[in-house]
Amino acid sequence: MSFKDHFSTQATDYARFRPNYPAGLFAWLAGIAPMRGTAWDCGTGSGQAACGLAAHFGHVIATDPSRRQLDHAEPHPRVEYRQASAEVSLLDTASVDLVTVAQAIHWFDLEKFYAEARRVLKPGGVIAAWTYTLLDVEAGIDALLTHFYRNVIGPYWPPERRMVDDRYRSLPFPFEPVEPPAFEIRTEWSRDDLLGYLGTWSATQAYIKARGSDPLEDFGRRLLPLWPDPAQKKILRWPLHLRVGRV
Numbered sequence: 001m002s003f004k005d006h007f008s009t010q011a012t013d014y015a016r017f018r019p020n021y022p023a024g025l026f027a028w029l030a031g032i033a034p035m036r037g038t039a040w041d042c043g044t045g046s047g048q049a050a051c052g053l054a055a056h057f058g059h060v061i062a063t064d065p066s067r068r069q070l071d072h073a074e075p076h077p078r079v080e081y082r083q084a085s086a087e088v089s090l091l092d093t094a095s096v097d098l099v100t101v102a103q104a105i106h107w108f109d110l111e112k113f114y115a116e117a118r119r120v121l122k123p124g125g126v127i128a129a130w131t132y133t134l135l136d137v138e139a140g141i142d143a144l145l146t147h148f149y150r151n152v153i154g155p156y157w158p159p160e161r162r163m164v165d166d167r168y169r170s171l172p173f174p175f176e177p178v179e180p181p182a183f184e185i186r187t188e189w190s191r192d193d194l195l196g197y198l199g200t201w202s203a204t205q206a207y208i209k210a211r212g213s214d215p216l217e218d219f220g221r222r223l224l225p226l227w228p229d230p231a232q233k234k235i236l237r238w239p240l241h242l243r244v245g246r247v
Contacts (some may be wrong), residue, residue, distance in 0.1 A: 017196035019185045019238065020048050021102065023055070025130075030056035032178060032244075033098040034124040040096045042086050042113070043104030047073035053100065054078040061096070063089055087112035091120040101129040106163040110172055121247045127175055128245075131164045132185055132238035137194075140226045141234075144219070148198070152215050156206035167241040175245025185238040191227045194236070195220055 030036055030053075039057040041050040043064055050062035054076045063084040064070050070081050084090050086101075086108045099117045101108075117127050134149055136142055163171055189197075195216055198204060207215050227234070 017193060017200055018046060018048060019132075019187050019197070019236075021052050021130075021185060021240070022183050023052065025183045025240070026052040026056055028181065028183075029053070029098060029100065029126065029128055029244075032246075033057075033126050034122060035097045038096045039098040039100065040089065040091060040120060041100045041102070042089070042117075043101055043107065044073065044081070045069050045102075045104070047076070047079060047081065049100055049102035050074075050079045050081075051076045053098070057098070061091060087116055089116055089120060093119050094122050096120050097122055097125055099125070099127040101127075103131050103164075105129040105168075105171065106131070106160040114174060118247055123247070125247050126178065126244065127247070128180075128242060129168065129171070129173070130183075130240050130242040131168050132240050133164065133167060134238075136237045137234055141223065144222055144226065148215070148219050152219070153201065153203040153207045156203040156210065158202060158206075161203070168243050169241075171243055173243045173245060175247060178244040178246055180242040180244050183240040183242070185236075185240060187236055188233040189236050190233050191223065191230050194227075195223075 033039070036057050038059045038061065039053045041047075041053060041060060041062040044050045044062035045064060045066075046069060047062055050060050051074050053060045058078065060076075060079045061082060062073070062079050063082045063086075064073075065083065065085045067083055070083055073081050082090070086104075099121060105113070121127065134145060137145070198216055198219070204215060
């Protein structure tokens with residue numbers, strides 16, 4: 001199948017280094033869904049959101065067009081992984097209570113995906129899409145991250161990334177809006193965890209492919225004085241930005 005594949009090459013690291021979403025997000029989504037029977041996590045990647053949903057739904061269907069991503073997805077007894085696109089899910093009509101898209105909707109053909117979401121959702125069903133923007137650690141590291149994000153690999157971000165930077169405010173979303181509470185990802189990582197995460201960025205991989213060198217080597221040297229102890233863990237935060245609606 002044809003799709004914009006920015007992550008299959010680094011699927012192993014994606015599964016290892018992408019952060020997990022807060023449990024409260026999934027509890028809130030389950031609370032506004034009409035029932036807790038079936039959820040569809042579209043563009044599931046390594047299954048981070050799918051496994052969170054499984055704490056509240058009897059059955060989670062998690063789809064992704066990338067076979068390599070699915071091969072590295074976290075197994076869960078209530079999660080069924082399937083290879084399928086966002087636009088052609090192969091799900092039954094009016095079969096799911098909730099559709100979720102975590103950090104992926106900006107890659108979709110929105111018109112076709114929205115038609116598919118309307119088809120598979122039950123009456124009163126909920127659709128939720130979210131993204132997270134640049135993380136916060138502490139002042140000096142944050143400045144280094146911002147420079148890396150904007151100036152070093154900035155020219156290598158795909159154009160769809162603009163919707164992420166815009167916090168999905170410009171995302172067309174033709175559903176009855178539901179106002180979400182505030183959520184954030186919060187985790188404790190080592191220095192190497194951070195470097196591993198930055199290596200999963202599509203722009204980092206595009207830089208390496210275009211220039212034949214790894215920009216994280218220079219970034220790591222600049223990070224060392226700010227984070228000298230590789231065993232030390234710091235608290236990292238990503239703000240979540242949600243668009244939620246009902247059909």
